[in-house]
Amino acid sequence: MSQIKSNILKKENFNKIFSVASLVILIIFFTIMNQSFIGVYNIKNILTDMSPLLLMACGVSFVLFLGSIDLSMGSIASCAAVMLTFLLERMGPLAYVVVILYGLAAGFLNGMLHTKLKVPSFIATLSTQSIWQSAAYLISGGMPMVMIPAVWPYVDWAKISIGFLPLLFLVAAAVLAVCYVIQKKMVVGRTMLALGTNERASRLIGLEVVKAKVVAFTISGLLAAVGGIFFAVKLKSGIPTVGEQYNLMAIASAVLGGVMLTGGKGNVLLTVLGVGLITVIQNGMNVIAVDGFWQKIVFGLLVIIAIFMNTDKSRRNLVVK
Amino acid sequence: MGKEVLFSAQNITKQYPGTLALSNVSLEIEPGKVVGLVGENGAGKSTLLKIIMGIEHPTEGGMKMHGETYHPQSPIEANKQGIGMVFQEQSLIQNLTVGQNIFFGQEENYTRFGILNKKKMYEDAKEVMNAVELEHIRADKKVSTLDFATRQMVEIAKVFHVAKREDGKGCVILLDEPTSVLNEGEVQNLFKNVRKMTAKGNSVVFISHRLDEVLEISDYIYVFKDGKNVCELDRKDADEDILYEKMVGKTASGEYYQIHRQTKPQAEVLMEAKGLGMRGYFRNINFSLHKGEVVGICGVVGSGKEELCGVICGDEEATSGSLFVRGKEVHLKHPYQALAQGILSIPKERREESVIEDKTIYENISMSNYKKVSSNGLISSEKEKQQAEAYLKELAIKAPSISQQVGFLSGGNAQKVVFARILASDADILLLNHPTRGVDIGAKGEIYSLIRDITAQGKGVIVLGDTLDECIGLSNRLLVMKDGEITKELDASADHKPEQVDIVKYMM
Incomplete structure (x- = not known):
């Protein structure tokens, strides 16, 4: 039996070890290719780039804990970015509140579709993805929207850094810490992990299963919207396709950090490993000037590798989902 | 020989x-x-x-x-x-016909150019059924339209054939x-x-x-x-x-069930069912549970006892009648609502229904009452672990440590973890559905002892015994169910235990 146990431990740690090792190797590789990679300017750049992905990976982790999936994050982020750009001109800083409320509502909607209408999360969020993507196009008229100089004061906070740590990154790190507390210290977080392993037992144990599911989707929607805000303030514009890639990247980050797609296992803190790895690859490819289309191919492959490594084949005998 | x-x-x-x-x-x-x-x-x-x-x-x-x-x-x-076997759980495929089930896996004998010749299959099926005198069952009927007993006969015919x-x-x-x-x-x-x-x-x-x-x-x-x-x-x-x-x-199984420790129920009523019913499963159920009492529910599979248990613990919804907890009427839709009223069940299928196998012992124990291990609304793993250590000693749970995953424990020890969770929950109306199922004989004794401790604290227990004997041994009072109704209520106080035969006649 001890052998079984050590195998499982190995399996669980495999992705984390892979992520850390790859991260180190890549940093060395890109530094050799181009000295400026390790410079303060580029580190700041990487940390800023990481921030929205960190938020979204963190959010989707909760949904993955359930054994569900959220495919709408990318378009919620796009829509949020466009909404912020659109609303800042019209209502000033209040726009932030509206966009955050939008994120909560969009996530809550996913949760309700999944739990009350019993639509599989895959389909529910695929549908809402389409809705929010279209909303983003409609608000922006299908074109990138640029913020007028009059609203720049409201978005300049994004440029602030404390030492080499950008404020955006610090905000993302704080959110990460809160998520960790939710996962480890709050009943709702514990419930997500329990029901991801065994929903029937969780229900009979007396846990509020439906509530935990709705909360997980709501957090995911909220953090996607905050990710969208980050995109908008960073670029001073609302691009209706800005979040497109991020569904895949957020899920890949979570999985590279050891979150199981089958549910019940993972740690939000470790998504930082996956996020780091993906951002370094992306940034590094920019630094050594790899064609943007090739980059997409690299990411696609990376996701497949990450998920392949994280599929625990032994589990199929225990749980059928 | x-x-x-x-x-x-x-x-x-x-x-x-x-x-x-x-x-x-x-x-x-x-x-x-x-x-x-x-x-x-x-x-x-x-x-x-x-x-x-x-x-x-x-x-x-x-x-x-x-x-x-x-x-x-x-x-x-x-x-x-x-050698063929008819399994306890029926293994026919519900949305196929009788004939298709009988020849399941042998379709190639009836296939020409990839098309199934159903007529021939049904003719052969007829023969198989005739061999066990089931002429009256049509081979082209869907299994889902047959009643349980007929399905069983079909299954026997099938096994006999294969x-x-x-x-x-x-x-x-x-x-x-x-x-x-x-x-x-x-x-x-x-x-x-x-x-x-x-x-x-x-x-x-x-x-x-x-x-x-x-x-x-x-x-x-x-x-x-x-x-x-x-x-x-x-x-x-x-x-x-x-x-x-x-x-x-x-x-004499008196000692085994520790009947000498059986407490006399107190006057205070914990829970009362009045005309409780669930359409298609049971109806007009009346009974009460007192403090310090063990009420046993006996009945064969299909008597409605499992569903009654499900309604009381909030897993199923009643369709008629009412349930009172400490004199107040309650409407339960989810088990967490029942838990808020102090009702908690130990379900029958341990692995599927009462433990989270990949979580640790200490996490499992705190699940039904996080308040007990929280401070300022946040769960303290320190407190969780202390609580688990205490129960590990109290219930003599054999495990290398409280951080062991419950899935690695033996049946008896996993069940003790479930009992630890139930005790930690502070619920005082406990539904024990086959509490000793798949538990070895030593651990059984310890579980009986625990049930006696629980009632000594003034909690009420409803038990669906693993065996009839267990039900009699543990209970103060027995409810016998048949076809969704209570057919008999029997006193089972320590000096007045009924015989199995007396109960069985009301069950059948």
Whole structure:
């Protein structure tokens, strides 16, 4: 039996070890290719780039804990970015509140579709993805929207850094810490992990299963919207396709950090490993000037590798989902 | 002994991690005979059947069929050798027809150019059904439209068909609790078929908890207890009392259930059901549960007791009547609402329903009451671990540490973790649905002792016993259910325990 146990431990740690090792190797590789990679300017750049992905990976982790999936994050982020750009001109800083409320509502909607209408999360969020993507196009008229100089004061906070740590990154790190507390210290977080392993037992144990599911989707929607805000303030514009890639990247980050797609296992803190790895690859490819289309191919492959490594084949005998 | 043997098993031992399921069991089946297997749940009967069917493999020992070494790797191989089994849980595919089920896996015999010739299949199915006198069941009917008893008969016909040997030699049919869902007439029909099969030189192994049936149909009977084969009896030498004594190991089970520690119920009523009903399952249920009382609910499968249990713990919704907790009417839709009222259940299927296997012991224990291990609204792992350490000692849970995943524990220890969670929950109306299911004999005693402790604290317990005996032994009062109604309420105070037979007559 001890052998079984050590195998499982190995399996669980495999992705984390892979992520850390790859991260180190890549940093060395890109530094050799181009000295400026390790410079303060580029580190700041990487940390800023990481921030929205960190938020979204963190959010989707909760949904993955359930054994569900959220495919709408990318378009919620796009829509949020466009909404912020659109609303800042019209209502000033209040726009932030509206966009955050939008994120909560969009996530809550996913949760309700999944739990009350019993639509599989895959389909529910695929549908809402389409809705929010279209909303983003409609608000922006299908074109990138640029913020007028009059609203720049409201978005300049994004440029602030404390030492080499950008404020955006610090905000993302704080959110990460809160998520960790939710996962480890709050009943709702514990419930997500329990029901991801065994929903029937969780229900009979007396846990509020439906509530935990709705909360997980709501957090995911909220953090996607905050990710969208980050995109908008960073670029001073609302691009209706800005979040497109991020569904895949957020899920890949979570999985590279050891979150199981089958549910019940993972740690939000470790998504930082996956996020780091993906951002370094992306940034590094920019630094050594790899064609943007090739980059997409690299990411696609990376996701497949990450998920392949994280599929625990032994589990199929225990749980059928 | 010189007698002819169709099938034999010699010195079979089966070791699971943590439990010895079978120890040195031997068995001989003569052609044309019905062999009864009796024993309490967990005595090893099902394991033996699984080994015979090739689902499990023995740790030690071997088997012979028609004098040849028999070592099946799968049920299909067992079928080819002439051994078939009707499982306790029905294994027909509901949305296929009777004929399709009978020839499931043999469709290639009825396929031409990839198209199934249903007509021919149904004709053949008719023949198979006729062989067991089930002419009245149409082969083109969907299984989902048949009632439970008919399905059972179809399954028997199917198994009889698949186990037929090509060389025409006798085959062995294993029937695992085939009568639990049948009524008296259907049972007699089944027995008629069994006798017909055996008249042709086939043998039948019959497993049932109903000793009278075993005595009626069997030629000789093997008694199992704690994974051992305690004796082999000829039908002539056996009666219910003898069998029972051999199964349990002692007749007076008072000490076993710690009846001397049975508390007298207090006057205060914890819970009361008034006219409670759930459409299609049970109706007009009235009873009350007092502080310090154990109420046992007895009934066969399908009597509605499981569903009643489900309604009380909030897993199912009642469709009529009302439930009062401490005098106040409650409407429960989810188990967490029941828990808020102090009602918590230990469900029947431990692995699927009461533990989270990949979580640690300490996490499992705190799940039904996080408040107890929280400060300022946040769960403290320090407190969780302290709580778990305390229960580990109190309940003598055998585990390397509280950080062990529950899935790695043996049945008895996992169940003790469940009890620890129940105790930590501070719920005072506990529904124990087969609390000792799949638990070894030592841990059973400890669980009985725990139940006595629980009632001594003034909590109320509703128990659906693993055996009728257990139900009688533990309870202050017994409710007997049949076809969704309470047919009898019996007093079972410490000095006034009813006999099993008195209860069984209200169950059937």
